[in-house]
Amino acid sequence: MSSKPEQKNVDLTHMPQYIKQAPWYVDQKDQPILTHQRARNEVKKPSIDTWYRKGAKIDQQVTKYRKGACANCGAMTHNTKTCTDRPRKIGAKYSNRDFASDEIIEKIELNYEGKKDRWNGYDPSTYKLVIEEWENLNEEQKKKKEQEIQQKLTTGKTNDSDSSDEDDPDREDLNEDQSQFANKDPRVRTTIRNLRIREDTAKYLRNLDPNSAVYDGKTRTMKENPNPELPENRQAFKGDNFHRVTGDFITLMNQEGFVLEATQMAGVEVNNIAMPSQVEIMHKQFKEKSELLKNKKMQELLSRYGGDQHLVIPEELREGMKAELEDLAEQQKMAQKLNKPEIKNFDNKGLLGIKSKYEEDVYVYGHQSVWGSYWHAQFGWGYRCCYSFDKKSKCKGEEQKKETIKKEYEFELQIKKQQEHDHKKLVEETNKKYLKQPEEIKENVQQIDIQEDLEKSSQLENKQVQRKNSSSNSDQSSSESEVSSESDESSGEDSDSSGPRHKRKKRQAKKQQKEDKKQNRETKNHIDQKEGYYGLKWDDKVTEEEMEQYKRQREQFDDPMRQFATKK
Numbered sequence: 001m002s003s004k005p006e007q008k009n010v011d012l013t014h015m016p017q018y019i020k021q022a023p024w025y026v027d028q029k030d031q032p033i034l035t036h037q038r039a040r041n042e043v044k045k046p047s048i049d050t051w052y053r054k055g056a057k058i059d060q061q062v063t064k065y066r067k068g069a070c071a072n073c074g075a076m077t078h079n080t081k082t083c084t085d086r087p088r089k090i091g092a093k094y095s096n097r098d099f100a101s102d103e104i105i106e107k108i109e110l111n112y113e114g115k116k117d118r119w120n121g122y123d124p125s126t127y128k129l130v131i132e133e134w135e136n137l138n139e140e141q142k143k144k145k146e147q148e149i150q151q152k153l154t155t156g157k158t159n160d161s162d163s164s165d166e167d168d169p170d171r172e173d174l175n176e177d178q179s180q181f182a183n184k185d186p187r188v189r190t191t192i193r194n195l196r197i198r199e200d201t202a203k204y205l206r207n208l209d210p211n212s213a214v215y216d217g218k219t220r221t222m223k224e225n226p227n228p229e230l231p232e233n234r235q236a237f238k239g240d241n242f243h244r245v246t247g248d249f250i251t252l253m254n255q256e257g258f259v260l261e262a263t264q265m266a267g268v269e270v271n272n273i274a275m276p277s278q279v280e281i282m283h284k285q286f287k288e289k290s291e292l293l294k295n296k297k298m299q300e301l302l303s304r305y306g307g308d309q310h311l312v313i314p315e316e317l318r319e320g321m322k323a324e325l326e327d328l329a330e331q332q333k334m335a336q337k338l339n340k341p342e343i344k345n346f347d348n349k350g351l352l353g354i355k356s357k358y359e360e361d362v363y364v365y366g367h368q369s370v371w372g373s374y375w376h377a378q379f380g381w382g383y384r385c386c387y388s389f390d391k392k393s394k395c396k397g398e399e400q401k402k403e404t405i406k407k408e409y410e411f412e413l414q415i416k417k418q419q420e421h422d423h424k425k426l427v428e429e430t431n432k433k434y435l436k437q438p439e440e441i442k443e444n445v446q447q448i449d450i451q452e453d454l455e456k457s458s459q460l461e462n463k464q465v466q467r468k469n470s471s472s473n474s475d476q477s478s479s480e481s482e483v484s485s486e487s488d489e490s491s492g493e494d495s496d497s498s499g500p501r502h503k504r505k506k507r508q509a510k511k512q513q514k515e516d517k518k519q520n521r522e523t524k525n526h527i528d529q530k531e532g533y534y535g536l537k538w539d540d541k542v543t544e545e546e547m548e549q550y551k552r553q554r555e556q557f558d559d560p561m562r563q564f565a566t567k568k
Contacts, residue, residue: 057102075102
């Protein structure tokens, strides 16, 4: 427990008294303790009214362009790419005038509840506008009802209680709902979706071909037409998608496009879902006005330049064109029957939105295509019209196309030649490493035979020396004396051979023999060798003699007597 007093006397109602007050033996004058259990740095929470000020700007007078500011308007709080102002012909960076003031960017530290609050930042004073709107609607409805009553009175119809009940639409809806509720049987759990006329064939039985239209059993839908090859009069079912393009679907799509254009281009606040009747009226008015403007323009052009007589077909030609016009009408009717219904007069500009502010389809230096419309693996990007890979080159048409095609062909030939040359070099190098000529093979075989003869002669000399040492003590005949003289000469040689120099030579000779055997192992069985995939040759077969020789010569590291054998 810490005995440090707090700076502020805060009422800690959640703590019991024996923890809140100091013990009797500590003189703290009833000051609270346990400061470590409470937050030391008190965070200042923002009030309910604080929220981001949208569109608020700092009052300042900027007379010079600042480094890092927007090149379009001159404000420091955003970049040129994120600038929402109108794009100027000459930006503030270059004109040095009409600098926009910086926006106020507030940093509001909200807690978890404040961030997730749906009504955070809502101004309750704006709800007055909604109340006024509803009041105006109610007043208009009352006026409409009064006008209808006056019309009925003028026509002579009485306004009895029975007639009022019949005319009231709300009352009729209630009666219909009640009648349906009374007739409904709770035991019958079938829905309208499950009901189907039993005489009618199912969707999945209309075309039994597995490659025909797909039937989804979960949603019970077949979107495509199961029998597109049949004529229209024999097609009982044309797919579920056919119904989606019929009726008021096309008009609804046109209205949606009109709403998007109105909101994005003109800035009019219209919503097709919230106010469909208003959108329908506005769309009709827009169509009428556009047609009137077209007619006005046509009349102005005709009045100024003339040409009315060319628009009307003369009677002389009409008689000759009757047969052609009839044929055209019949062809159009047949095409309408055969062709599927298409969405007409629907502009995708509203759906796609406004084009980007970057330049598109700009043809420079006389080219008919954009830079980057052609690609080559070796040369990179270029123009499609002339196959030019220089961005700042002028278009020369098909002549340049032919030249570039020739260059590409020559370049590819050079690459192929280079690849073949490199491959040949690689094959020659590998053959030099792993294969030897027959003359070298013969020389190596002769060397091996000479070495074997030397080994045999050395073994015989050693045996003779041992015999002479044993027979040197006994006296023998003249024939034996000759042998002894020879043995004396050989003993003189043995005295030299028993020295350290002779031992070194022997060791060196043995090492060389081992190395030569390893190198000439491939050359001995050159005939039995096999050629590999890359032109290399190696010996896959190992004889029993070679295996025994390998076992004798290899160093056995697990042998305990290995050290004594090496010391010899």
